[in-house]
Amino acid sequence: QNSKRTSFYKKILFPKASSDIWSSTETTLPEGTNKNDFDKDTVLNRFEHQLNVSGIKTNHVTKPDFSWSCEDISEIKKKYNLNKYLILFPFSSSHLTIKRWPYYNELIKRIKSTFRDEIQILIAPGPNEIKEARNYNANIVLENGKPLDIKKLISLVNNAKFIVANDTGPAHIASHLKKNGIVLFGSHTSAKKVSIENDSFKAISVKNLADLNVNTVIKEIMN
DSSP states (O other), rough: OOOHHHHHHHHHTTOOOOOSSSSOOSSSOOOOOOOHHHHSSOOHHHHHHHHHHOOOSSSSTSSSGGGGOOOOOOHHHHHHTTSSEEEEOOOOEEEEEEGGOOTTHHHHHHHHHHTSSSSSSEEEETOOOOOTTTTTEEEEOOOOTTTOOHHHHHHHTTSSSSEEEEEHHHHHHHHHHSEEEEEOOOOOTTTTTTOOOOOSEEEEESOGGGGHHHHHHHHHHHO
C-alpha cells in the first residue's frame, strides 16, 4: 500500500518523471561501489553524481559560488559604522550542540588585545539566537531588531575580512564566497565530507571541540 501511495503522489507531483525509483545513495550507486564507500565521498560529489544519473547536466556543483546573491548593504554598514570587520558564528542548531566551540569569548578577548581598534568583531545571529548572542563581547548586527535576511547575511559575510565559525550554514556561505576564514570541527563529521574547505577557507578538526584551545585558533587566524 505504501508503494502504491508513493506511486500515486509521484504521478501528481512529478508527472514528467521517467522513473518510479527515488534518487538516493542506494538507487544511484556508481558501478563497482558499495553504499558504505559512496557515503564517505563528499556531499557535493555525491550530489553531482545523483544529478548526472538523473539526466541533469552540471557545471558548478562541486564549486558553488554565492556571489550572485549579494546585494547592497550600505545602510547596514552605515548604521554600524562598518569598515574592516571579522564575523564570528558561535552557534549551531539546538539539537547539535556538539558542534559548538566553547571559547569564543576568550577568542574575542585575544583578538581585541592583538588588533586593538584595527578590526571590528561582529556576530550576526539567526532566529532564536539573538538572546544568546548577547553573551558575547561583540557587536550584534540586526535589521530593525530582527536577524538579517539571507541575502543581507550573505552580503555581510562577503564584505568581511575574516570568518571564524562552527560547522553551520553561515560557514558554508563563507566557503562558497571564497572568504578567508576557518571553521571548527569536532567529531560530528569531517570537513572533507561536507565539502567546506578550499584555498582560503580552512578547517581545524579535533575529536572534541572542548580540547581545541584558543592559541591554536589564534595561530591559524594569524597565518
